[in-house]
Amino acid sequence: xxxxxxxxxxxxxxxxxxxxxxxxxxxxxxxxxxxxxxxxxxxxxxxxxxxxxxxxxxxxxxxxxxxxxxxxxxxxxxxxxxxxxxxxxxxxxxxxxxxxxxxxxxxxxxxxxxxxxxxxxxxxxxxxxxxxxxxxxxxxxxxxxxxxxxxxxxxxxxxxxxxxxxxxxxxxxxxxxxxxxxxxxxxxxxxxxxxxxxxxxxxxxxxxxxxxxxxxxxxxxxxxxxxxxxxxxxxxxxxxxxxxxxxxxxxxxxxxxxxxxxxxxxxxxxxxxxxxxxxxxxxxxxxxxxxxxxxxxxxxxxx
Amino acid sequence: xxxxxxxxxxxxxxxxxxxxxxxxxxxxxxxxxxxxxxxxxxxxxxxxxxxxxxxxxxxxxxxxxxxxxxxxxxxxxxxxxxxxxxxxxxxxxxxxxxxxxxxxxxxxxxxxxxxxxxxxxxxxxxxxxxxxxxxxxxxxxxxxxxxxxxxxxxxxxxxxxxxxxxxxxxxxxxxxxxxxxxxxxxxxxxxxxxxxxxxxxxxxxxxxxxxxxxxxxxxxxxxxxxxxxxxxxxxxxxxxxxxxxxxxxxxxxxxxxxxxxxxxxxxxxxxxxxxxxxxxxxxxxxxxxxxxxxxxxxxxxxxxxxxxxxxx
Numbered sequence: 001x002x003x004x005x006x007x008x009x010x011x012x013x014x015x016x017x018x019x020x021x022x023x024x025x026x027x028x029x030x031x032x033x034x035x036x037x038x039x040x041x042x043x044x045x046x047x048x049x050x051x052x053x054x055x056x057x058x059x060x061x062x063x064x065x066x067x068x069x070x071x072x073x074x075x076x077x078x079x080x081x082x083x084x085x086x087x088x089x090x091x092x093x094x095x096x097x098x099x100x101x102x103x104x105x106x107x108x109x110x111x112x113x114x115x116x117x118x119x120x121x122x123x124x125x126x127x128x129x130x131x132x133x134x135x136x137x138x139x140x141x142x143x144x145x146x147x148x149x150x151x152x153x154x155x156x157x158x159x160x161x162x163x164x165x166x167x168x169x170x171x172x173x174x175x176x177x178x179x180x181x182x183x184x185x186x187x188x189x190x191x192x193x194x195x196x197x198x199x200x201x202x203x204x205x206x207x208x209x210x211x212x213x214x215x216x217x218x219x220x221x222x223x224x225x226x227x228x229x230x231x232x233x234x235x236x237x238x239x240x241x242x243x244x245x246x247x248x249x250x251x252x253x254x255x256x257x258x259x260x261x262x263x264x265x266x267x268x269x270x271x272x273x274x275x276x277x278x279x280x281x282x283x284x285x286x287x288x289x290x291x292x293x294x295x296x297x298x299x300x301x302x303x
Numbered sequence: 304x305x306x307x308x309x310x311x312x313x314x315x316x317x318x319x320x321x322x323x324x325x326x327x328x329x330x331x332x333x334x335x336x337x338x339x340x341x342x343x344x345x346x347x348x349x350x351x352x353x354x355x356x357x358x359x360x361x362x363x364x365x366x367x368x369x370x371x372x373x374x375x376x377x378x379x380x381x382x383x384x385x386x387x388x389x390x391x392x393x394x395x396x397x398x399x400x401x402x403x404x405x406x407x408x409x410x411x412x413x414x415x416x417x418x419x420x421x422x423x424x425x426x427x428x429x430x431x432x433x434x435x436x437x438x439x440x441x442x443x444x445x446x447x448x449x450x451x452x453x454x455x456x457x458x459x460x461x462x463x464x465x466x467x468x469x470x471x472x473x474x475x476x477x478x479x480x481x482x483x484x485x486x487x488x489x490x491x492x493x494x495x496x497x498x499x500x501x502x503x504x505x506x507x508x509x510x511x512x513x514x515x516x517x518x519x520x521x522x523x524x525x526x527x528x529x530x531x532x533x534x535x536x537x538x539x540x541x542x543x544x545x546x547x548x549x550x551x552x553x554x555x556x557x558x559x560x561x562x563x564x565x566x567x568x569x570x571x572x573x574x575x576x577x578x579x580x581x582x583x584x585x586x587x588x589x590x591x592x593x594x595x596x597x598x599x600x601x602x603x604x605x606x607x608x609x610x611x612x613x614x615x
Contacts, residue, residue, distance in 0.1 A: 029521060034417070041414055045429045048488065052432055055442045069452050122339035131329035132322040137340065144347045146542055146603050148550035150572040151592045154579045155350035155357065158364065178342040181493075208331045229435075230493075237437040242580045253438055260441065278436035285435060286428055293427070296493075296500035300535020301542065 055278065058271040059083070066267050082272035089269065090259075095247045097255065104252040107169055108235040111176035115231050116224060119183045124212050127190035128198050138187065142301065144180040157242055171243035176235060182227040188298040189223040190216065222291035229292060233281045253277060351596065357589035364583060375590035386591065388566045389574040392479060393549060396570065397602075400483050401548035404490030408540060411491060412498035413525065427499055434492035440485050441557055447471040447481060472559045475567035482555045482568055489554070492547065494540030501536035505529055530613050537613065541606045549599050552576065571595050 053073070058066065060078040090097035125131070126138050156175065157166070165171045193216065201211045217224075239253035256277060260270040285292070326333070358375055360368035379386050415426045433439070446454050449470040456468040471477050505528070510518075513528045530537070552572035555561075559568040562577070571591060579588035 029417075033521065037414055037417060041411075041418075041426065044411070045426065048433055048491075049429050051442045051446075051488070052436055052439060055436075055439050058442075058445075070457070071454065118338045118342070121335045125332040125335040129329060129332045131332045132326045134332070134336075137336070140348065141343070143600075144343070146546055146599060147347065147351070148546060148572065148595055148599060150550055150552070150575050151354065151596045152347060152350035154575070154585055154588045154592060155353035156346055157579070158353070158357075158585065159345065159349065161364065174342060175346040178339060178346055180343070180347060183339065183343075208335065212335070233435045233437075256438060274437075274439055274441065278439045281435040281437065282428075282432050285431065289424055289427060292496065293500045293503065296496045297504045299497045299539050300501065300533075301538040302535055 052278065055271065055274050059268070059275040061268070061271075063268050066271070067264075082268040083276075085269050086272055086276075089266075090255075095250070099248055100250060100252045100255040103169070103249060104236060104238075107172050107238065107251065108232055110169070111173045111235045112228055112231040114173065114177045115179060115182055116227050118177050119179070119186055119227065120217065120220070120224075121212065123183055123186035123190055124216055125208075127187045127193075128195060128216070141180045141183050145184055147180075153242070160243060165243075167244055167246055167249065169244075169249065172235070172238055172240065176231065179231065179234070181230055185226055185230075185295055185299055186220070186223050188300075189220055189226075189295050192298055193219055222294040225288035225291040226295040229281065229284050229288060232284055236280055237277065354589040354592045354596070357586050358593045360586045361584075362586040362589075364585060368586065371586065375587050376594075379587075379590055379594065385566055385569065386571075386574050389569045389571045390594075392567075392569055393551070393571040395479065396483060396486065396551050397545070397548040400486045400490060400551075401544050404487055404548065405494065405540060405544040407487065408491050408495040408544070409498050409537075412495055412502055413529070415499060416502040417521075427496075430491050431495060434489045434495075436489075438557070440489060440554055443481070443485050444472065444558055447558075449473065473564050475565045478555075478559045478563060478568045482551075482558060485554050485558065486548075486551055490544070490547065492543060494543040497536045497539050497543075498533070501533045502529065505532045534610065534613060537610050538607055541610055542603060545599060545602050545606060549595065549602070 057074050059082050060080070061075040062077060062079050062081060065072070065075055065077070086097050090100075126134050160166050160171045165174070197215055197219070198211055201215050206214065237253055238251060239257070240249070240251045244250060252273070256270065256273040259266050259273055262270070357368060359371060359373070361371050361375075362368040411430050415423055415430070418426060448454070448456070449468060449472065451457060451460065451468045453468065453471070455471070456465070459465045460468070469477065471481055509528050509532070510524060513524060518524050518527060550572055552570050555563065555568040555570060556573065561573060562569060571594070575588050575591045575595070578584045578591065
């Protein structure tokens, strides 16, 4: 063997036990571009997250620090007083803080649970069976995603008042059941499920309901989380709008408006409510991020 | 001709009967769909139809609707100055925050996708958080407070750019731009998530094939490989961006008040709320809703046909 050929074999010799210290860079990437990318992203991340951090820091400040000028971003003596004050000061008022909290939690929970069940049932048959009218119905759902919520608000009010649901929790919960976004995502995700799974179960003699609860639903758990986050986000921030007017049925975002309108003495509590309102959807998102991204991968619209 | 028609109707009849037979076999499917379909039709399909009907009437809920013909639309366009201001503001917001928000969503999703896995998941949370933080945007009213103790005011005064504090949310010159800034801050929403997920789903081997075929840098890679692969997500993201940018009202109302000074932050949705739930002129409000609805559907169709040409 010539020397040249020997050198070549040495060069291409692959050692599986020897891991390189620095991983091979992805093709088509320059070092300068990567550095610029990191700097840009870090700057933008600071801009994006600063108001949120500031809101949290504000809620931890005692009252004298809230009005300090020039302001400090982080509290010197952080306390949780603002949060406990919510229960104390509002505990004596006619409608207590816990009642607002209960209203919001109840509406969010009921609306999300019902939506998850009803939309998955619909999505299951739309994704896995071919029946007349199914495709047309799904097309209408897709168009409904484009609706601005305000477009349907006035006729909804008229309809709800005819049903006698105005000023009940149902006026918010029931329309939330049919949110088209969840239906769309669920159906798209279920289409990715192998049809053979459903067919095998049917040959074994399982009824549609059995297939739905036993096979399809356990396999689409990522989509559950996605439906839950979208629905919680919509309902948790729902201030009852025009549909609820008696004070004891109003929700937390409405109470927040009242507290913030309560003047300087309520500034700390206002900051605390803001944090209570924003922390729940963000926490759910953090815990279920990978599942949500898995679902969103099938969110594309063909036309 | 007669024979042709006969054939046509025979075919229709045949199709209808097979569909009917299929439908009978799929009885359970309809049962599954029924709960969703009923509620969906009640609260999403019926309102659109009803709103078109009511828009031709005078209706205040107490009396039965009185037919007016086109009078509502005529007074919308010719007499109602506030509606025209609202329309203008909505179009300004939509034309600026819609495309910019959309491009930002894609840009950030694409840049985040370059990061290693662990950093990426943190970055997604950071960029997505503002859009799900609920009413957190009210914090901007602290930053932009009108007196000399407002942070932005005092900062600018220290630098000597302004002499006296600016009333950010009362001065019509500044109201809309600030609102648009806040809307942009919140614009990395569902579409952004869809982009992030879509980018992760692009087949790696295509990039390697592209490199062999002469793709030189990340920009070429983006245009020739990534974008064509992402088309369905791009359309979905566009739908989200359009819906969001046309339905702005809450941010403007929370920051600038409702109604705002000189109606400088009044949007179409604000007009709708005003007439629908404060004056209870439901017919007129429905006319506004119908205009908004048509505007959006047209915008969506235009954007979708535009996006179909990406990468071809």
